[in-house]
Amino acid sequence: ARSSMSRVEVNKGAYLTSLLHALKYPSASVNGVLLGSRSKSGAEQTIMVEKAVPLLHAHIALAPMMDAAFALVEEYCKQNNTTIVGYYHANATHDQNRFTGQVSHSLALARRIADKIHETVKDTGGAGAEACAMIVDNNQLEILAINIQNRSSQNDGSSTGVTIHVKNNRDEWVAIDAKNHKIDGTSDGTAQAELLELVQKGAHQQLTDFDNHMDDCTKGWLTTSVVE
Amino acid sequence: QMSAQLEKLEEQLSLSSRDGKLLQTILTHLRNNRLRRPDLVMKCAVPLLSRGWLGNAQWDIREQLFLAALDLHKFDLANEQLEALSNRFPNSTRVQTLTGMQCEAEATSTPILALPEEQRSMKTEAAMNIYDRILEEDPCNVAASKRKVAALRSQGTEKAVRDATYTLNQYLNLYPTDMEAWKELADIYLEAQQLENARKALEEVVMLQPVNYLAHLKMAEVLYSLNDYPLARKYYAQSLELNPHANPRAAIGMVVCTAAMEGGKGRKGKGEAANVQLYDLSRSLLLDRYAKLPSTAPGAKVGNLVRKWLGAE
Numbered sequence: 001a002r003s004s005m006s007r008v009e010v011n012k013g014a015y016l017t018s019l020l021h022a023l024k025y026p027s028a029s030v031n032g033v034l035l036g037s038r039s040k041s042g043a044e045q046t047i048m049v050e051k052a053v054p055l056l057h058a059h060i061a062l063a064p065m066m067d068a069a070f071a072l073v074e075e076y077c078k079q080n081n082t083t084i085v086g087y088y089h090a091n092a093t094h095d096q097n098r099f100t101g102q103v104s105h106s107l108a109l110a111r112r113i114a115d116k117i118h119e120t121v122k123d124t125g126g127a128g129a130e131a132c133a134m135i136v137d138n139n140q141l142e143i144l145a146i147n148i149q150n151r152s153s154q155n156d157g158s159s160t161g162v163t164i165h166v167k168n169n170r171d172e173w174v175a176i177d178a179k180n181h182k183i184d185g186t187s188d189g190t191a192q193a194e195l196l197e198l199v200q201k202g203a204h205q206q207l208t209d210f211d212n213h214m215d216d217c218t219k220g221w222l223t224t225s226v227v228e
Numbered sequence: 229q230m231s232a233q234l235e236k237l238e239e240q241l242s243l244s245s246r247d248g249k250l251l252q253t254i255l256t257h258l259r260n261n262r263l264r265r266p267d268l269v270m271k272c273a274v275p276l277l278s279r280g281w282l283g284n285a286q287w288d289i290r291e292q293l294f295l296a297a298l299d300l301h302k303f304d305l306a307n308e309q310l311e312a313l314s315n316r317f318p319n320s321t322r323v324q325t326l327t328g329m330q331c332e333a334e335a336t337s338t339p340i341l342a343l344p345e346e347q348r349s350m351k352t353e354a355a356m357n358i359y360d361r362i363l364e365e366d367p368c369n370v371a372a373s374k375r376k377v378a379a380l381r382s383q384g385t386e387k388a389v390r391d392a393t394y395t396l397n398q399y400l401n402l403y404p405t406d407m408e409a410w411k412e413l414a415d416i417y418l419e420a421q422q423l424e425n426a427r428k429a430l431e432e433v434v435m436l437q438p439v440n441y442l443a444h445l446k447m448a449e450v451l452y453s454l455n456d457y458p459l460a461r462k463y464y465a466q467s468l469e470l471n472p473h474a475n476p477r478a479a480i481g482m483v484v485c486t487a488a489m490e491g492g493k494g495r496k497g498k499g500e501a502a503n504v505q506l507y508d509l510s511r512s513l514l515l516d517r518y519a520k521l522p523s524t525a526p527g528a529k530v531g532n533l534v535r536k537w538l539g540a541e
Binding site: 026027059061062063064065067068071072075076079092093094095096104105106108109139142143146208213214215216217218219220221222223224 | 338341385477
């Protein structure tokens with residue numbers, strides 16, 4: 001059993017992509033898979049999230065598209081020397097953002113999917129492999145939006161709009177506190193400011209997820225990104 | 229394709245943002261296709277309405293702008309439209325349901341969320357009271373029934389969702405041929421992960437639209453999620469028969485479905501002849517779809533992954 005929970009480091013692109021996905025479909029739940037790598041230093045493990053791949057914005061409860069998307073993501077991982085390290089989710093209902101304890105239906109579903117990903121990662125990733133979950137908090141996101149629009153001094157990075165979760169010794173998801181995770185560019189607010197810029201440019205409308213690609217195969221997915 | 233049309237209109241808009249006819253066309257397109265693009269509505273409706281020559285066309289646009297303003301939490305702008313609509317159409321239940329929506333939207337506004345939990349519900353209750361009052365006088369009022377269901381659904385709590393499905397089922401007793409309502413019911417059940425109930429609702433949809441390939445497709449996806457692969461396969465086959473070449477979702481769904489029936493071994497399993505045939509057929513349809521893409525299309529690269537996955541490299 002692990003004595004300590006993993007650290008998680010999220011790169012700026014993955015952070016921005018997941019939020020842009022949520023912003024493209026404000027009235028729907030959206031989800032995606034996180035790719036990256038794991039590193040170990042002594043007893044401490046760090047999950048490095050390097051890419052967020054948008055998956056669905058409709059009918060998240062339905063399995064076949066998730067299965068198909070995962071098959072393709074796994075091919076991509078093989079070709080690009082990366083691996084699945086987690087799952088992200090943004091809930092449709094504005095004020096239901098809890099991922100732990102008593103949760104709403106759609107977050108219970110998100111938790112099930114995250115559990116499945118965690119199990120698969122554990123089975124295929126070797127000793128100590130595990131997954132993380134990045135959950136968008138709609139209330140935090142709204143506060144963040146107001147702050148960055150006002151260029152308020154409260155934009156000190158404490159508000160990122162997401163909470164990161166890993167499994168503890170009892171196999172429960174728990175939110176990691178600030179000192180055990182890092183999201184590139186958010187501590188000084190530059191990532192949040194970039195998010196505003198991207199939204200103003202309409203990047204969120206140009207983002208494509210797996211659903212978009214299956215509706216229109218000419219649209220890019222997985223191999224393209226609206227964020228550098 | 230609808231989204232291609234909208235993209236073209238948006239492009240035109242970026243070139244000439246003051247063309248009154250274009251603005252009206254975009255707003256009409258969004259209304260007719262029930263697309264939710266508050267950003268676009270703002271861009272088009274605000275300048276149009278300020279010009280004052282719309283006459284009776286303004287009311288639909290004001291309603292549309294009202295809804296967009298609610299989405300963007302621009303409550304003053306929304307209220308302006310609501311007042312104009314109330315003055316023009318006093319005693320209208322349609323306007324009353326809009327007032328209900330205003331309460332619903334304000335329920336998740338920042339000042340309300342800052343209130344203690346017990347006080348936050350007052351806005352949502354106000355909305356429900358409006359809908360219930362309309363339904364007391366007119367139990368068959370479609371707009372109020374649907375608004376009530378939507379309001380309950382968006383609350384998301386277990387009780388609210390139960391009430392939503394109850395209300396919607398009552399509505400469907402009155403209007404059993406309302407296909408959109410059956411679809412909505414299926415969606416609510418899916419969100420609550422009540423797949424069996426979703427399936428029953430979708431059976432009604434398929435009955436009402438037996439040649440709609442999307443209805444069969446959705447049914448297939450729900451059955452697959454219920455692990456009923458053989459029946460899912462039948463619906464995938466129906467969907468593909470109705471639309472073989474522009475139906476990648478069904479093709480890919482059939483591939484994973486037949487693969488699941490082979491126990492994940494795909495082609496290499498011994499399996500039933502029909503399963504192998506269906507796997508081969510859907511696999512070709514899918515590969516074909518990617519082969520037909522122009523090589524410059526951003527999506528073409530996904531084709532490489534698909535070919536690798538299906539062993540077609």
